[in-house]
Amino acid sequence: MSATPELRELKRAKTAQTKPKEVPKHQDLVDYKHAVAGHDGTMCDAGGELFVKPCTQAEVDFYESAKLHPDFAELMPVFCGSLTLLNTTTAASIHEQLPGLIEQAEIPKGLKDELKSHLQPSIVPAAAQKVDVEKPLTKDAPSREELAMENKRPEAKTSPIKTDRAITLLNASYGFQKPNIMDTKMGQQLCGKEEPSANVTGPNEEGFMMYNKFWGRDDVNDSNVVESLKLFIFNEAAGIDQELGKFVAGLFANDLRRVEEVLQNEESRMYSSSLLFVFEGDGLALRAAIEKAKAEEAEIQGIRTKVVASVNKRSAPRVVSTNLRVDSGIGMDDDDLKFVTEAVAFDDEVEDVSGDDDEDYDEMSSFPHIYTLKMIDFAHAEWTPGLGPDEAVLLGATPIATTASSTTSAPTTTQTLEPFWEYRFEVPHGSTLTIKLVSGTAEKDGTELAPNTPYAFTATKSKINTWHGCTLEITAPPSGTYDAYTSEPTSDETPMVSYLNLHFKLESLRAAAQRTGQMGPRVLVVGPPNAGKSSLVRTLASWATRMGRQPLVVNTDSREGMLTLPGTLSAAVFATLIDITTDWGSLPSSGASAIPVKLPLAYYFGLPQSDDNPKLFKRMLGRLAIAATSRLAEDVDVKSAGMLIDTGGVPTSTRAAAYYDFVAHIVAEFSVNIVIVLGSERVGSEMQKRFAGQTTSAGETVTVIGLDKSGGVMERDETFMQFIRESAIKEYFFGNAKMTLSPFTQQVDFAAVSIWRINEAPSKTAADGGGITYDEGEIHTDMLEKAEPSMMMQNCVLAVAYASVHDAPDTIRDANVMGFVYVADVDEKRRRLRILTPVSARLGDRPLLWGSWPEHMVNLLI
Structure with a gap:
C-alpha cells in the first residue's frame, strides 16, 4: 500500500472547503474529555463537532487575522469565532474572574498592578452558603466505561486558564x-518570550492519547523519539x-x-505552539477509510478522463469557479480543480459537480476520515512583518518532519550464518x-524461528543460533541505537x-x-550472576516441548518474575512453544493470543534477596x-517430563554461605537429582x-554436572x-504492542481493605567464616504483620492473596x-x-500483601 499524491493531498484540499459552524452558546457546552495536553477547562458542543478553548485575547486576535495569511490558516483548525465565558450569576464568580480580565485589558501595566492590589480574596458569609441536604456528599460509583476512560486518560494536573474569552x-x-x-511542541522556546529563559528547551511530545494525557514529557528523548513515534502509529493489537x-x-x-514550507514563507513568531497529529486508531476502520478514499480517487480519475475527451472537443473553454475541495486524506490541488471545472462547465455529458449548495458540501465533508495534522496553541503568537521566518520554530519543525519520514523505512541488512554460528544482539530501551x-533454520533459546516472519525485539540482550546455517534479514532501528x-x-x-x-541425556x-x-x-x-542460567532453563524447556514433553519450570529468583511480576516464586507447565520476542511469554490475560498462554502458580515473597x-x-x-x-503426581505427562528449576546468581563471598544453604533446601524440597x-x-x-x-528421597543419586557459559x-x-x-508491571496492567489492555480504577475505603506487610529479617549479623547467621528467636512468628494504609504504599504494587x-x-x-x-493514590x-x-x-474479602x-514505580500513570 502506498500513499499516492492524490491521497496525501486530500487533507489540504478539504480544509479550503470546510465551512465554519455557528458559534454555540456557553450554556450549551459540555466538558471536553479527550484532551492530551494543555490547560484544563476545554469544552465542546453536545455532539463533539465543535471544540471550545478558553484563551487570551491575543490568541483570538491571531485566529481572526489568520485569514490574511491563507497558506498559514490552511494549517490551523477551522476557526468558527469567539465567545464570552464570563459567568455573572454570583458575586464570587465575578470576583474570581477579575484578575484575568484586568490582565487582558489594554491599559498601562502600572494601572493593572494598582487594580490588582485592590482585589482581596472573596469571603462568602456562612449564612449565605447554600447546602443541599438531599444531595449525597460522595459521588456515585463510576461506570465501567468511566473507569476505563479514567485509566487511559488520568485527570489533568493543570489548572484552567483564567479568562473570559474562548475560541x-x-x-x-x-x-x-x-x-x-x-x-x-515545536520550536526552541516552549514558553512566551516574556517568561524565564530557563524554560527554553526544544521539541517534545506533550502527550499520547493512547496512554495518558502527560505521557511523553519524561519518557521521550533524542535517543528514542523515532521509536516513540512508531509506538504512536504502529499498533498490531489494534489492527x-x-x-x-x-x-x-x-x-x-x-x-x-x-x-515546513509554509513556515519558511511566513513572517511570524510562535512560542509554545504545537503540532496536533490525529489518525484513525482502529485498523479495520482505517483500512476501510483508505479503500473508500481510493474509490473516490478512482472516480475523480474517471471524471478527468472524461473531461480530457471533452476538452479535446472544445477550442476555448472558460474558467468556472467551484468549491470542489474536500478534506480527509485525499484531494486535488488548484490546477486539478481548474482543469476539471473548465471542462465540466462546457460538457453536457459530464455530470455537473459545481455549486455551493449544502447537499454538495455534505457529500464532500463525509469523506472518510484517515488522518489530520494541524498547528495549534497560539497564545504566544504574532505576525512579525519584515523579520523573516521563525527560525526557532523551524528548528523544531524540521527534525519532526525528518522523524516522521524515518518511520516509513528503516535500514535493512542481510546476515548469513554458517552452521553453529550465532547472531548476538543487544537492543536498549526505546529501540x-x-x-x-x-x-x-535458526533458534532463539531453543524455539525455532518461523520462516519469513518478522520478530521485533526491544530492551533485549539475546542471540540467534543455527545448527545448519541460515540467512537473516535484520531491520535496525533508524536511530541506530543497538x-x-x-x-x-x-x-x-x-x-x-x-x-x-x-538435552539428549535428559530425554533418555x-x-x-x-x-x-x-x-x-x-x-x-x-x-x-549473568551466567545464562535462565536462558539455559528456557532452552531446555523449549527443546523438551518440541519433543512432545510437558516439563514443569520453577523460578526461585524473586528478583525476576516468570510469567508473573518480580517479587514472586512461581511454577508453570510448558506444553507449547515459548514466545520468541519475550523471555518466558506474555503474562496471562483474557484476550486472544497468538502464543498459547501459560498459567503460573505464584507465591509472593515481596523481597529482593532470599x-x-x-x-x-x-x-x-x-x-x-x-x-x-x-x-507431578497427578499428571503422568508432567511426571515423566520432570522439572527444570532456575535460581538466582551466587552472591558475593560474604553471603555465599547462606546462598548454598538455600540451594541445599531446594535440592531437598524438590528431590533434585541433577x-x-x-x-x-x-x-x-x-x-x-x-x-x-x-541420594534423593526416592533413593536416586544426585549428579553434579559443570557446563561452560556461552560467550x-x-x-x-x-x-x-x-x-x-517496570516493563513487566506496565505490561501486566496496560498490555504490550501486540495486545492493549484496559485496567480499571477503584476507590476503596481504608476500612474495606486488609493489608499485610512482609517483614524483613530484623537481625543479620556476620558470622565467623564470612557467612550470615539469623537469630530465629528475633524473627516475627508469622513473618508478616498487619499494616494500616499510609502514604508509604503510594506507587506500590500489592499482591492479592487467594485467601x-x-x-x-x-x-x-x-x-x-x-x-x-497498583496503589495510585493514598488520600x-x-x-x-x-x-x-x-x-x-x-x-471483596481478599487480603493484600505488601x-x-x-520497588516503587512512580511513573506508571504519568
Missing part, C-alpha cells in the same frame, strides 16, 4: 471512530500493521513538509530490532553442543521414566515444592562437596534490570497469588485508596 474551532478528532492523538502504519507515517511526513528468517555482532565458533568451540547433549531419562511410571529428571541450574527473610523464603519454597510435586553448575568452577567445587554421592552472555546492569521490572481477610495470618502468608493491584484525609486493577471486579519488591 470555537472544528474538532480535529471529530468523525474518527477511535482517534489516536499526539500533541508535539494497524506495518503496511498501514507506513501509509499513515507517509501522510504525516508529507504534511510536515508542507508545514526495536526486527529479525526475519529468510532461509535455513549493538550486534556475529560469533563464528566451530562445533568444538560452542557450548551449545554441550547443552544439546544435556524421561523416556525411561515414562516406561516405568517413575518421576522424570528434576534439574537445578545454579551459577554466578536472605532478606530466610525463614519466609524457605517457607515459600516449601509451599511451591508441595504444589509442584503434587502436579545439579547443573554453569560458568563457575568455584561454585561447581562447592556443589560437589555438598551433593556428590548423596554471548551479556552483563545486565541494575538500570537495565529496573527497566525490565480471606478472616483467615489466620499463617493461612494468608501461605496463600498463592490471585493477581496484583489520608478522606481515608481512601485509589487503586489500579486488571479487572473491574471488587477486591512487600518492598518490586
Whole structure:
C-alpha cells in the first residue's frame, strides 16, 4: 500500500472547503474529555463537532487575522469565532474572574498592578452558603466505561486558564471512530518570550492519547523519539500493521513538509505552539477509510478522463469557479480543480459537480476520515512583518518532519550464518530490532524461528543460533541505537553442543521414566550472576516441548518474575512453544493470543534477596515444592517430563554461605537429582562437596554436572534490570504492542481493605567464616504483620492473596497469588485508596500483601 499524491493531498484540499459552524452558546457546552495536553477547562458542543478553548485575547486576535495569511490558516483548525465565558450569576464568580480580565485589558501595566492590589480574596458569609441536604456528599460509583476512560486518560494536573474569552474551532478528532492523538511542541522556546529563559528547551511530545494525557514529557528523548513515534502509529493489537502504519507515517511526513514550507514563507513568531497529529486508531476502520478514499480517487480519475475527451472537443473553454475541495486524506490541488471545472462547465455529458449548495458540501465533508495534522496553541503568537521566518520554530519543525519520514523505512541488512554460528544482539530501551528468517533454520533459546516472519525485539540482550546455517534479514532501528555482532565458533568451540547433549541425556531419562511410571529428571541450574542460567532453563524447556514433553519450570529468583511480576516464586507447565520476542511469554490475560498462554502458580515473597527473610523464603519454597510435586503426581505427562528449576546468581563471598544453604533446601524440597553448575568452577567445587554421592528421597543419586557459559552472555546492569521490572508491571496492567489492555480504577475505603506487610529479617549479623547467621528467636512468628494504609504504599504494587481477610495470618502468608493491584493514590484525609486493577471486579474479602519488591514505580500513570 502506498500513499499516492492524490491521497496525501486530500487533507489540504478539504480544509479550503470546510465551512465554519455557528458559534454555540456557553450554556450549551459540555466538558471536553479527550484532551492530551494543555490547560484544563476545554469544552465542546453536545455532539463533539465543535471544540471550545478558553484563551487570551491575543490568541483570538491571531485566529481572526489568520485569514490574511491563507497558506498559514490552511494549517490551523477551522476557526468558527469567539465567545464570552464570563459567568455573572454570583458575586464570587465575578470576583474570581477579575484578575484575568484586568490582565487582558489594554491599559498601562502600572494601572493593572494598582487594580490588582485592590482585589482581596472573596469571603462568602456562612449564612449565605447554600447546602443541599438531599444531595449525597460522595459521588456515585463510576461506570465501567468511566473507569476505563479514567485509566487511559488520568485527570489533568493543570489548572484552567483564567479568562473570559474562548475560541470555537472544528474538532480535529471529530468523525474518527477511535482517534489516536499526539500533541508535539515545536520550536526552541516552549514558553512566551516574556517568561524565564530557563524554560527554553526544544521539541517534545506533550502527550499520547493512547496512554495518558502527560505521557511523553519524561519518557521521550533524542535517543528514542523515532521509536516513540512508531509506538504512536504502529499498533498490531489494534489492527494497524506495518503496511498501514507506513501509509499513515507517509501522510504525516508529507504534511510536515508542507508545514515546513509554509513556515519558511511566513513572517511570524510562535512560542509554545504545537503540532496536533490525529489518525484513525482502529485498523479495520482505517483500512476501510483508505479503500473508500481510493474509490473516490478512482472516480475523480474517471471524471478527468472524461473531461480530457471533452476538452479535446472544445477550442476555448472558460474558467468556472467551484468549491470542489474536500478534506480527509485525499484531494486535488488548484490546477486539478481548474482543469476539471473548465471542462465540466462546457460538457453536457459530464455530470455537473459545481455549486455551493449544502447537499454538495455534505457529500464532500463525509469523506472518510484517515488522518489530520494541524498547528495549534497560539497564545504566544504574532505576525512579525519584515523579520523573516521563525527560525526557532523551524528548528523544531524540521527534525519532526525528518522523524516522521524515518518511520516509513528503516535500514535493512542481510546476515548469513554458517552452521553453529550465532547472531548476538543487544537492543536498549526505546529501540526495536526486527529479525526475519529468510532461509535455513535458526533458534532463539531453543524455539525455532518461523520462516519469513518478522520478530521485533526491544530492551533485549539475546542471540540467534543455527545448527545448519541460515540467512537473516535484520531491520535496525533508524536511530541506530543497538549493538550486534556475529560469533563464528566451530562445533568444538560452542557450548551449545554441550547443552544439546544435556538435552539428549535428559530425554533418555524421561523416556525411561515414562516406561516405568517413575518421576522424570528434576534439574537445578545454579551459577554466578549473568551466567545464562535462565536462558539455559528456557532452552531446555523449549527443546523438551518440541519433543512432545510437558516439563514443569520453577523460578526461585524473586528478583525476576516468570510469567508473573518480580517479587514472586512461581511454577508453570510448558506444553507449547515459548514466545520468541519475550523471555518466558506474555503474562496471562483474557484476550486472544497468538502464543498459547501459560498459567503460573505464584507465591509472593515481596523481597529482593532470599536472605532478606530466610525463614519466609524457605517457607515459600516449601509451599511451591508441595504444589509442584503434587502436579507431578497427578499428571503422568508432567511426571515423566520432570522439572527444570532456575535460581538466582551466587552472591558475593560474604553471603555465599547462606546462598548454598538455600540451594541445599531446594535440592531437598524438590528431590533434585541433577545439579547443573554453569560458568563457575568455584561454585561447581562447592556443589560437589555438598551433593556428590548423596541420594534423593526416592533413593536416586544426585549428579553434579559443570557446563561452560556461552560467550554471548551479556552483563545486565541494575538500570537495565529496573527497566525490565517496570516493563513487566506496565505490561501486566496496560498490555504490550501486540495486545492493549484496559485496567480499571477503584476507590476503596481504608476500612474495606486488609493489608499485610512482609517483614524483613530484623537481625543479620556476620558470622565467623564470612557467612550470615539469623537469630530465629528475633524473627516475627508469622513473618508478616498487619499494616494500616499510609502514604508509604503510594506507587506500590500489592499482591492479592487467594485467601480471606478472616483467615489466620499463617493461612494468608501461605496463600498463592490471585493477581496484583497498583496503589495510585493514598488520600489520608478522606481515608481512601485509589487503586489500579486488571479487572473491574471488587477486591471483596481478599487480603493484600505488601512487600518492598518490586520497588516503587512512580511513573506508571504519568
